[in-house]
Amino acid sequence: ESKAAFLFMGEGCWSELPHLYARYGTGAGAELIGRVRDLEHAAAAIVCDSGMQATALAFDSLLMEGAHAVCMRQVYNKTRGYLEWLCGRLGGRVSIVDDGDHDALRQAIVPETKLVFAETFTNPLMRAQDPVALGAIALDARQQGAKGLRLVIDSTIATPWAFATPLLSVPGVDVVVASGTKALGGQDRDLWGYVATNNSDIANGVMDLVAMRGGILDWRRAAAIASGLDAARDHHARRCRSARAIAAFLDAHPRVTQVFHPSLPSHPDRAAVDAHYARTGSLMSLRVATADSPDGCDEAQTRHFCDVLATTTVVRYALSFDGLCTKVNHHQSVSEYFTPPPRLRRDGFDRLVRLAVGTEDPDDIIAALNWALHHAHTVSPADLAAFRHARLAALSLSPATAAGGA
Numbered sequence: 001e002s003k004a005a006f007l008f009m010g011e012g013c014w015s016e017l018p019h020l021y022a023r024y025g026t027g028a029g030a031e032l033i034g035r036v037r038d039l040e041h042a043a044a045a046i047v048c049d050s051g052m053q054a055t056a057l058a059f060d061s062l063l064m065e066g067a068h069a070v071c072m073r074q075v076y077n078k079t080r081g082y083l084e085w086l087c088g089r090l091g092g093r094v095s096i097v098d099d100g101d102h103d104a105l106r107q108a109i110v111p112e113t114k115l116v117f118a119e120t121f122t123n124p125l126m127r128a129q130d131p132v133a134l135g136a137i138a139l140d141a142r143q144q145g146a147k148g149l150r151l152v153i154d155s156t157i158a159t160p161w162a163f164a165t166p167l168l169s170v171p172g173v174d175v176v177v178a179s180g181t182k183a184l185g186g187q188d189r190d191l192w193g194y195v196a197t198n199n200s201d202i203a204n205g206v207m208d209l210v211a212m213r214g215g216i217l218d219w220r221r222a223a224a225i226a227s228g229l230d231a232a233r234d235h236h237a238r239r240c241r242s243a244r245a246i247a248a249f250l251d252a253h254p255r256v257t258q259v260f261h262p263s264l265p266s267h268p269d270r271a272a273v274d275a276h277y278a279r280t281g282s283l284m285s286l287r288v289a290t291a292d293s294p295d296g297c298d299e300a301q302t303r304h305f306c307d308v309l310a311t312t313t314v315v316r317y318a319l320s321f322d323g324l325c326t327k328v329n330h331h332q333s334v335s336e337y338f339t340p341p342p343r344l345r346r347d348g349f350d351r352l353v354r355l356a357v358g359t360e361d362p363d364d365i366i367a368a369l370n371w372a373l374h375h376a377h378t379v380s381p382a383d384l385a386a387f388r389h390a391r392l393a394a395l396s397l398s399p400a401t402a403a404g405g406a
Contacts, residue, residue, distance in 0.1 A: 006204075013044035013203035015210075024211050026219035032226040039184075039229075040176055041166035042196035044203035046210060047217045051156060051179020054193035055079050057215065058177050059086055061205040062115050062150050067092040069115040070108045072099045072129075073347060074122035075154070077335060083117065099127040100269060105137055111145040119154040121162075124285040124331050124354045126260045129153065130272040131163070135172025150174040150202070157322070159183045161236055162279040168198050175202060180225065181320065183239075183282070186232030188323030190221045235324065235359055239282035242362035246355075247284050249366050255373040257296040258287045282357040283321055285331065288373065302351045303330040304384075308376040309353075311387050312368035314360060321356030326365050329354050 006014045015033060019025040025033075029047055036045040048054050063069065063086060071083055073096050080096075087094050095108040099122055109116070116138060120129035131153065138151040152175040153167055159178075160166065167176050178184070180192040197203050210216055217225075247261035261284040262273045273280060288297045288305050297305060306328050310317040318327040319334055329335075331352040336344055344350045357365065392398035 011043065012200055013046065013207050015044065015046045015203070015207045022219075023214055023216055024207075025216055026222060028219040028222035028226065029217050032217070032222045035226055035229055036194050036196055039160040040168055040196040042168050042176070043198040044200055045194055045196040046203065046206050047180075047192060047194045047222065048210065048215045049193070049217050050191050051154075051177070051181060051193035052078060052082070053215045054177040054179070054195045055154065056082055057206045057209055058152055058175055058195055059083055059115065059117075061202065061209055062152070062175075063087065063090060063092065064114065065090050065092070066112065067114040068095070068110055068112040069093075069117065070095045070097055070105065070113060071116075072097055072118045072122070074099045074125055074127055075117065075119045076123060077339065079117075079119075079154070099129070102130075102133055102137060105134075106141070109137075109141045109146050109149065111147075113141065113146045114148050114150065116149065116151045117154070118152075119156070121157040121262060121281050121283065123157055123283065124260065124335070124352050125348060126157075126262055126267075126281065126284060128158075128262050128267070128269040128273045128277060130269070131165075131167055131170045131173055131276060133272075135170045138172040138174075152177060154178060156182055157281055157283055158277070159236060159279070159281075161233055162277050162281065164276055164278050168196065174199055182322035183236045184229065184232055185225055186235050186323060187228060188320070188325065190225050192217050192221055192225055236282065236322075237279065238359055239322070239357045240279045242360075242365065243282045243284060243357040244280065245362045246357055246365055246369070250284075250286055250369065253370070253373060255289045256286055257289045260285045283354070284357070285352045285354045287351050288353060288376075290377075297351055299330075299332050299351055302353060303333055304379075304381075305372060305376045306330040306353055307384050308379045309368065309372040311379070311384065312371060313391075314364050314368040315355075318356075321354070323356075324359050326358035326360055327356040 002017050003014045032047050033045045084094050097104045097108050118129050141149050151173050154177050156179045167173050175197045177195050195206050244263040247263050250256045250259045262280040309315050309328050315326045315328045331354045
């Protein structure tokens with residue numbers, strides 16, 4: 001009866017009702033929902049067990065048979081893969097548009113378009129979407145005939161703390177999804193995500209899907225995440241400040257050919273960053289130079305640099321980002337392993353070092369980077385193997401030490 005009243009009033013989402021069944025939600029989850037609503041300035045929110053779950057829930061609730069979707073080129077490859085798979089099953093299609101190309105976005109929208117999806121900042125090239133421009137395009141498209149179009153923005157890397165104006169306050173922006181595992185968790189520990197919106201019909205449709213198939217965030221993680229949000233906000237601010245200093249250092253370094261971070265004056269979305277963003281994020285990427293090639297390192301050399309940088313132990317080799325410690329990885333190996341090289345080059349994702357700045361002193365991170373940039377070519381694969389063996393033994397993680405051996 002309470003759910004029916006909620007739906008009848010059309011205000012908010014029944015995810016906020018007192019929960020009688022754990023697959024629908026928990027008390028701790030309700031507290032976290034309240035925090036997410038405050039962060040996003042949202043009328044309704046649903047918290048779930050991962051960022052991909054949040055994204056999939058939004059897609060599943062908004063797309064229907066024969067639907068057309070428009071997706072920005074630099075979105076997470078699993079997101080793009082799921083969207084293409086889903087539209088294929090529904091007899092629809094997906095159009096891919098370059099980030100920042102608003103004319104191409106307008107031309108891609110047709111009357112059958114039900115979804116426009118973008119990420120900000122993008123990973124790994126850190127493009128910054130202009131939410132006001134995207135919202136205006138969505139509103140105009142609805143007036144021109146794409147009446148069911150919804151604009152969904154993934155703000156995982158930017159976070160709600162990055163925006164001068166909350167995304168859901170921008171006309172035309174319908175839904176925000178995010179992986180809270182990264183910056184909003186901030187502890188390299190808890191997997192979660194959320195969907196936030198001011199449209200109660202969308203919110204209740206998403207919640208109905210959760211009630212049927214699961215995906216809700218369990219109470220233990222919800223409680224831990226809610227209790228750590230204030231610390232996560234402060235850590236994020238610190239990491240963003242450090243990232244600005246590190247990006248400036250790398251941008252001036254003779255052994256770096258390119259750096260991608262929204263704080264840099266040369267960033268392609270400089271106007272959007274200045275107009276709409278209060279923080280510029282803690283993730284960046286770079287390409288490393290070599291002495292004998294104007295194009296810089298190839299993929300193997302880039303991966304070798306990442307391996308050497310990790311031997312400093314100030315920077316850790318890891319898959320995810322935006323937690324307490326600074327992390328590095330070779331983007332092709334970690335995120336684009338199965339991507340054909342021509343597409344990798346076309347999308348601009350080739351030969352990239354991805355660096356996620358942590359809470360360490362930025363001078364220590366800069367020192368580690370500077371050493372690796374100057375010395376990576378002198379470190380052999382045998383040296384790396386010896387380091388790993390010694391490190392495993394020191395941490396009591398090698399088979400010999402686990403068995404009580406030397």
